[in-house]
Amino acid sequence: MTSKGPEEEHPSVTLFRQYLRIRTVQPKPDYGAAVAFFEETARQLGLGCQKVEVAPGYVVTVLTWPGTNPTLSSILLNSHTDVVPVFKEHWSHDPFEAFKDSEGYIYARGAQDMKCVSIQYLEAVRRLKVEGHRFPRTIHMTFVPDEEVGGHQGMELFVQRPEFHALRAGFALDEGIANPTDAFTVFYSERSPWWVRVTSTGRPGHASRFMEDTAAEKLHKVVNSILAFREKEWQRLQSNPHLKEGSVTSVNLTKLEGGVAYNVIPATMSASFDFRVAPDVDFKAFEEQLQSWCQAAGEGVTLEFAQKWMHPQVTPTDDSNPWNLTLEPEIMPAATDNRYIRAVGVPALGFSPMNRTPVLLHDHDERLHEAVFLRGVDIYTRLLPALASVPALPSDS
Numbered sequence: 001m002t003s004k005g006p007e008e009e010h011p012s013v014t015l016f017r018q019y020l021r022i023r024t025v026q027p028k029p030d031y032g033a034a035v036a037f038f039e040e041t042a043r044q045l046g047l048g049c050q051k052v053e054v055a056p057g058y059v060v061t062v063l064t065w066p067g068t069n070p071t072l073s074s075i076l077l078n079s080h081t082d083v084v085p086v087f088k089e090h091w092s093h094d095p096f097e098a099f100k101d102s103e104g105y106i107y108a109r110g111a112q113d114m115k116c117v118s119i120q121y122l123e124a125v126r127r128l129k130v131e132g133h134r135f136p137r138t139i140h141m142t143f144v145p146d147e148e149v150g151g152h153q154g155m156e157l158f159v160q161r162p163e164f165h166a167l168r169a170g171f172a173l174d175e176g177i178a179n180p181t182d183a184f185t186v187f188y189s190e191r192s193p194w195w196v197r198v199t200s201t202g203r204p205g206h207a208s209r210f211m212e213d214t215a216a217e218k219l220h221k222v223v224n225s226i227l228a229f230r231e232k233e234w235q236r237l238q239s240n241p242h243l244k245e246g247s248v249t250s251v252n253l254t255k256l257e258g259g260v261a262y263n264v265i266p267a268t269m270s271a272s273f274d275f276r277v278a279p280d281v282d283f284k285a286f287e288e289q290l291q292s293w294c295q296a297a298g299e300g301v302t303l304e305f306a307q308k309w310m311h312p313q314v315t316p317t318d319d320s321n322p323w324n325l326t327l328e329p330e331i332m333p334a335a336t337d338n339r340y341i342r343a344v345g346v347p348a349l350g351f352s353p354m355n356r357t358p359v360l361l362h363d364h365d366e367r368l369h370e371a372v373f374l375r376g377v378d379i380y381t382r383l384l385p386a387l388a389s390v391p392a393l394p395s396d397s
């Protein structure tokens, strides 16, 4: 599809751009506007709409298209409504204007992660309804808050609620990542986020002296150990063409804190790391490794976890998967709400239908071509009837 002038823009693209303009940006997302948007869309599409407040101010909106056979488990289409912050000065266009350039690229925070997917679900359902289809299985679309900061006030709470169990989800889809090639990637598992802060304490004093046992020296040792591990994992990935990013453990040093003045040796310094632990890692041994790096650095070096996911799950994609999808399966390098869905026993895949698209999630100038977006609607329009027509499974009874 070629790009068109605004007067002849595809209505699905127009709706997408409207949603992109809602400022659901962390750390203060306008969730109220997003919920109102989905309520209005539900009204237009003739879908059931339920709002579940999982924590004060944190609403999960559930849009439902009932199936013809209520004994069957349902299809859950999940998407998060929040987006990560921007460095506005690095953007070519206002990230909340949803500017479309002459080639058809739509620039906006959330264009890839994952406001595209939310609207693609809705537009696929709209088309199928307009064409008069009904399917045996119920389709639920959940629009959840808080994913980008860990999902603790979103999906983590929702999966524990009676309203979630009442959905009787038998299979779920959530986000994936763009693929620059012709292929689409489907994620059957994900790495576990471990956010670790290492705090080092030591002798303070005048910064002109060769003070012994300083916080900085010891922190430096831990940083070296962890960055050496990073290099090792990076080399492992580079040297084996069969390994994908999600199959090795990554780590980045993301924060350094401490100190008050150039000439005062601080008594405390800390370093924060974002680990993404591969699903086949022995978690207990890995935690012991982290502890031993701290101990090797000297006295008074401790670590604490800000996130520590301990339940990696794998959704089968081989012949034991009765859903019979054709997939190019990978392990998700990042974390998504699928980890909460899988942890309560619902098989779930990560999929964002964006091929021939550079990976720009969380980046400056995040953008998506309108033709890729519209092809994604086509893909769900073919995928949803297949999913929602899968005959009864042993797990349905």
Ligand SMILES: [Zn+2]
Binding pocket: 080, 113, 114, 147, 175
């Ligand atoms: Zn996301």
Ligand SMILES: [Zn+2]
Binding pocket: 084, 113, 148, 361, 362
């Ligand atoms: Zn994200």
